[in-house]
Amino acid sequence: MTLTVIWLLPLVSGTIIAFIPPRFAKWLAVLVALVTLGISAGVALAFAPGYHGYQFTEQVPWIPQLHIFYHLGVDGISIWLVVLNALLTVIAVLATPLTMRNVNRFIGLMLAMSAGMAGVFLAVDLVLFYVFWEAMLIPAYFLLWLFGEGERPARAAIKFVLFTLSGSLLMLVGVIGEYVFTGQQTFDLAKLATIAPSANIQFGLFIVFALAFAIKTPLFPLHSWLPSAYLAAPTPMLVTFAGVMGKAGAYGFLRIAVPLFPDPVGWWDWRWVMPALAVAAIIWGALMAIAQRDMKLLVAYSSVSHMGFIVLGIFSYNVQGQQGAILQMVNHGIIIPALFLFVAWIADRTGTRDRSALAGLAPRMPVMAGVFTIVVLAALGLPGLNSFVGEFMTLLGAWERAPVLAAIGAIGLVLAPVYMLRMFQGAMYGEPVGPRPSGDIQAGQLALVTPLIILMFAIGLYPYALTQLMTSVAQAGLYR
């Protein structure tokens, strides 16, 4: 029942919250999100490390005619994303200003989206996974469309939905194909990982799954929905949208695409194509980030670059790479929301997000500048902060697979300081230019990012606490 509560509680309360007065809505939502976080953290603490297989499983027949089960479970891959999702939901709800129009609907939809994402990470039945995967699009679409910023949020929303759906509807062929072509008539992910159809069928199925995950991640060159969607998304939504939903794609790679399709085929070996695309994403995202003046877009493109490291680690097919990828998923989920929050606060205080229109904010907003420094340093992978360990491990894994991948991927590490520090230095130091900020950040806002900052140090200084509990696909023996 524990795992069911983790997704059902936000969904049910989100539905109720959408229809109660805004003032109560927010605090009830905070309460719900905290309870969910508590349960998720409890599961993580009670989690038995080194156990190969799913824990806390719940299995109930759902559609027996097609051998579909309501089957939940967590393992060393998913538990961290479940906790991350719960934590970011708390922060997202707290970051929602009460002045927003229809704020109760917004928070209700946010909780529903959070429930969908939790379901994706919890499901170990392929159809159930697919149901959550698609269902989380519905609140995401309405959030982007009805609460989006910018000139044409509806356009960004439909672009996002159509992009994602063109991948995920084809994935349905893959889901059905796994059922039919393995000859076992099962949707159980653990069972499916032990039986593989013929190499040619695997080729076809891998393509449809990989396409869906690559769009969601997003992986170069399928990322073009991301800038418009991230630009349109309101900041509280971005906390979970960028922080968690992007990980769903990488999680899909790790949970489905890697273990279910072990055999390469012929001239088009995805074991080389996928990391090559990942490296391309690292470089392309970084270059695009350098070219941006809008800080929100800059962070969005930096996200493309960072997701590249994660995919690179996953397709290194070894323990270091995959553990690094899981760690990096968590790290990225901690850093990106913080970056977006700071960009939003700067924009809120000064009225602009254009990095070239701002300078010398540090003396005027000393607290903000101080905390922002930590986030920026974490984002560019400074040793001692969380991102360094993850990126280092993914590159190590990639090096074992093929040194050239790591060598090119490492260029991304060089480019990250370029765009990050350029934005930071330009906006913070020098002669004050541009609109005068209306004040430093507030204590409440500072409190909001404090847990994220603490985690940046904690994971950076003692990553072993997490990695010892993480199981890569390679460790679990699912990968042949």
Added chain:
Amino acid sequence: MTLTAALPTYGWSQALADLGQISPIATLVGFMLLAIVADLVIPPKRRSGVVAMIAVTGLSYSLGTAVYRWLYAQGGPAYSGMATGDSFALFFDVLFASLGILTVAISHSYLQKRGMREGEFHILMLGSIIGMMVLASATSLVTVFLGLELLSIALYIASGFARDDNRSQEAAAKYLLVGGFASAFVLYGMALVYGAAGTTLIPDIAKQVAGTAASNPLLTLGIVLMGVGFAFKVSAAPFHMWTPDVYQGAPIPVTAFMSVGTKAAAFAMIVRVFAGGLPHLAPEWQALLAFVAATSMVVGNLMAIVQSSLKRLLAYSGVAQAGYVLIGVIAGGKIGLAAVLYYLFVYMFMNFGAFAVVTLLAGPDGDRDRLSDLSGLYRRNWPMAVLMTIFMLSLAGFPPTVGFFGKLFLFTAGVSAGYTWLVVLALLMSVVSVYYYVRVLVPVWSTTARAEPLRASPSSTLAIALSGVLSVALGLYPTTLLVAAQFGALPFGGP
């Protein structure tokens, strides 16, 4: 064969047994006659609602009878094999009776608003439902045609029910002409099949055809001609041209009714004749239907994008949906046909619900079915906006609505039967469909428009709310309906 030897004695007990097999239909015929008498006898001032009450009572009785027979009675052939009361027929009896009740529920206030005569309307609906039920129970080509004409003629009149509306008249004329064509095609095909098989009884046709070794050009031509006629009736491309015009012109409750009813009845007919009568020629009609399915999905989905009338949009969406359902028919077998029955049943709720919401918008002067007429629905009546969202998401196939699970079952059957290419095409076109279904939601949730509240009569509200709840509930818990669908498909279970 001499006639005297073939004629059995037909006693009371046999007559009662036969009547029992078709009791859901017989009940409804009785109530239709009662409704006609009531409409004649009761003076117009007091008549309001009486016929509607009789119709609902009759449909409920029919529904109850079908459920009773489903649970407790042994279904079998009746009237010397002309009709049957098997589980397949009963499944559709339940479907049509439920559809009838929903239609009466939404049409009462609509007819009053538009100043239309209520009596005839409900009587026509009952007549059409009887035709659909006959079609689902038919095990002879003659009975098939009887049912087909019965359902069509009632609908020809019903689509022209708005007498002062030119478009409604145009729709009726168009429907009559095209429907006549389709019937002629079906009849030609039947004649050829009769010529080849020497019988009109569908089970006997199957036996005769199984005996002939070589492929028979008469049968092939018969299949093609019947297939064309059937495609007309399910409004599958490239025989769908009448659908948008007729759907647009007909009064909305009629459109809502026939968008679900005619389609379901025609699919029942296809399964009865093709899967029941010609299983040995499956490769021939499967190829034909695969072509029709592929065209329907492409044409329906692409044409729906550019529509600005909701009725036309839903008409083209119906063309596309017919394509999806055909995949299940082609796949056949226990899984395929069960998926077809499941999908048709849930399609009733999602498609009817969508039309029912549009019904509410109608004014005294006519139907309001432009996309822009929906604008501000969220402010005018938010429960209806939520329900419309559910219907659209369901039609688009988003989980956890029934639309997703219906597609999952259909496509699983399709891939299992080796029609992966058709399923891939269906899913690619589904991406397109999301665009236009979501386009309907844009005015619904637009925050700029502000308009007077939209009132819905209690019966309409109940019907739409029920459709909405079932559109989700039957998806979250599909097992019972799926078991029923499997049982319904049992007569054609095959291998």
